[in-house]
Amino acid sequence: MTDIxxxxxxxxxxxDCTHGPATCILCGAPGGPHCHVVRRSQGGMGVVENIVTLCGPxxxxxxxxxxxxxxxxLGFHSQADIRAYIINYLRGFYPDWTEEKVRYHKWG
Known part of the structure; x- marks a missing residue:
């Protein structure tokens, strides 16, 4: 359930093609659609609403x-800044986005 x-x-x-195909939503460098917003270790699913395109760095x-x-x-001074930006980015596409909606729940 967590694989992409x-x-x-x-x-x-x-x-995520604002800067061209497969580009990082933060810096515009070449990247890949492989970053879980809610981590796999926290039950983050491999669904469109939980994945963003980032470059390696x-x-x-x-x-x-x-x-x-x-x-x-670029205005990012902490992991929290990056997280807030990514969540706002996703809410631009999915206005009702929440962490719970992209987290796997085995029993419901």
């Missing part, structure tokens, strides 16, 4: 807080 199917990756890549910044220096000129 090829059809989901294709849909996310098509959605931005993905590391979002997940681990690494490579933040390159994002500061």
């Amino acid at each position: 199917p090829a059809r989901v990756k294709a849909a996310v890549a098509a959605r 931005c993905h590391y910044a979002f997940d681990e807080g690494l490579f933040m220096d390159r994002l500061r000129p």
Whole structure:
């Protein structure tokens, strides 16, 4: 349930093409539709509403807080800044987006 199917990756890549095909929604560099907003370890599903296209350094910044220096000129000073931006980005497409809606619940 947490893996990202090829059809989901294709849909996310098509959605996240502001700077061209398969580009990072944060910095515009080449990237891939493989970043779970709600982490897999937290039950985040591999669905369109939980995946965004990020480049490698931005993905590391979002997940681990690494490579933040390159994002500061873009206004991102912390993982929380990145998270807030991504959630707002997703709410632009899915106005009722919540973490609970993209989290796997085994019993309902």
